[in-house]
Amino acid sequence: MAKLSVTKVSSQYQDKTVLDHLCLTVESGEILALLGPSGCGKTTLLRAICGLQPISSGKICVGERLLSSVDFMLPSEQRGLGMIFQDYALFPHLSVADNIGFGLKSLKKVERQQRVAEMLELVKLDGLGERFPHELSGGQQQRVSIARALAYKPDVLLLDEPFSNIDAQVRSQLMQEIREILKQQRVTAIFVTHSKDEAFEFADRLALFKQGRIVQTGTPEQLYFQPAEPYVAEFLGQGNYLEAEVHSENQVVTPLGLVTSSRKLAAAQGEHMRLLLRPQQIQLAPSEQGPAVIRERRFLGNYCYYTVELAEHKLQVRSQQTQLELGQSVSLSTHAHPLVLFPNVSKA
Numbered sequence: 001m002a003k004l005s006v007t008k009v010s011s012q013y014q015d016k017t018v019l020d021h022l023c024l025t026v027e028s029g030e031i032l033a034l035l036g037p038s039g040c041g042k043t044t045l046l047r048a049i050c051g052l053q054p055i056s057s058g059k060i061c062v063g064e065r066l067l068s069s070v071d072f073m074l075p076s077e078q079r080g081l082g083m084i085f086q087d088y089a090l091f092p093h094l095s096v097a098d099n100i101g102f103g104l105k106s107l108k109k110v111e112r113q114q115r116v117a118e119m120l121e122l123v124k125l126d127g128l129g130e131r132f133p134h135e136l137s138g139g140q141q142q143r144v145s146i147a148r149a150l151a152y153k154p155d156v157l158l159l160d161e162p163f164s165n166i167d168a169q170v171r172s173q174l175m176q177e178i179r180e181i182l183k184q185q186r187v188t189a190i191f192v193t194h195s196k197d198e199a200f201e202f203a204d205r206l207a208l209f210k211q212g213r214i215v216q217t218g219t220p221e222q223l224y225f226q227p228a229e230p231y232v233a234e235f236l237g238q239g240n241y242l243e244a245e246v247h248s249e250n251q252v253v254t255p256l257g258l259v260t261s262s263r264k265l266a267a268a269q270g271e272h273m274r275l276l277l278r279p280q281q282i283q284l285a286p287s288e289q290g291p292a293v294i295r296e297r298r299f300l301g302n303y304c305y306y307t308v309e310l311a312e313h314k315l316q317v318r319s320q321q322t323q324l325e326l327g328q329s330v331s332l333s334t335h336a337h338p339l340v341l342f343p344n345v346s347k348a
């Protein structure tokens with residue numbers, strides 16, 4: 001059974017529907033990223049899970065325990081959830097140790113001190129227990145809030161844009177460290193972000209939001225390489241779209257020539273579709289008679305990003321061939337892979 005389940009949940013602000021029959025499950029020990037643009041309802045869903053936002057349909061459960069339904073709202077403090085905020089939300093007048101021990105008042109003093117010491121060690125802040133939050137860096141403050149949330153062993157940890165205020169230079173390392181801690185402690189977590197890079201780096205699975213609904217859930221690879229719709233494809237990264245006519249059960253005719261799918265196509269022969277190719281799915285080869293020309297080039301170390309002109313198309317190509325020059329003619333190809341085809345709206 002899923003650890004957290006959100007079933008057909010709707011919620012409104014005044015008359016405006018912000019969550020629309022939304023369904024989501026998080027498995028035990030899993031880190032799920034809720035990903036989506038600003039205003040799509042991510043924070044509202046977290047608030048509903050925490051018990052700060054009423055719902056008008058559906059239910060929210062942890063295991064078999066009901067947290068919210070249309071006519072029931074378990075008080076926030078009885079939900080067994082931990083919460084991490086963007087602004088750390090530490091008590092400024094309490095020391096680091098007292099912040100971490102804040103939710104442990106039911107424990108005896110010695111046990112509490114022991115748990116606080118374990119948590120300080122876990123988040124690599126041993127020796128800093130007597131400091132106050134303003135004496136710590138942003139990354140260290142976020143470690144304190146992780147320690148505070150994990151100290152009372154929550155059933156599910158909710159993280160609302162926890163890395164947004166962290167300096168870009170240390171963000172990636174902090175994310176990796178916190179991910180390791182959550183995995184080591186087998187914490188079930190929901191992580192809200194509008195950054196696909198953060199979602200890729202931190203989560204096991206992504207759920208992509210669109211106007212109050214989840215449009216697709218899956219591993220980063222599934223959403224990136226097998227997006228269910230153009231919205232998903234575009235949110236997760238750059239892509240090239242080419243007109244494609246279905247030629248056989250696993251081939252399409254495109255401006256690149258015949259492109260082969262490594263699995264059977266869902267579209268019928270003769271149908272006009274749009275083929276999605278990620279920049280790294282197009283291969284370049286220098287060729288004097290090649291039909292395409294390099295128009296822009298960005299060198300990025302191990303690889304180059306090229307803008308390649310092919311008839312009226314401008315294609316973005318990522319290639320490890322870093323020696324190609326502006327104005328050079330090239331041929332283009334793509335290896336057989338599971339092709340992603342979307343309906344061709346202009347011909348529909």
Ligand SMILES: Nc1ncnc2c1ncn2[C@@H]1O[C@H](COP(=O)(O)OP(=O)(O)OP(=O)(O)O)[C@@H](O)[C@H]1O
Nearest residue numbers: 013014018036037038039040041042043044045194
């Ligand atoms: N208290 C409120 N009263 C009325 N409308 C609200 C309220 N809070 C949020 N909204 C609206 O509900 C919608 C969803 O907001 P929400 O904060 O859940 O989005 P979000 O995806 O978390 O966005 P962001 O990434 O910017 O935090 C937005 O259109 C927002 O303007």
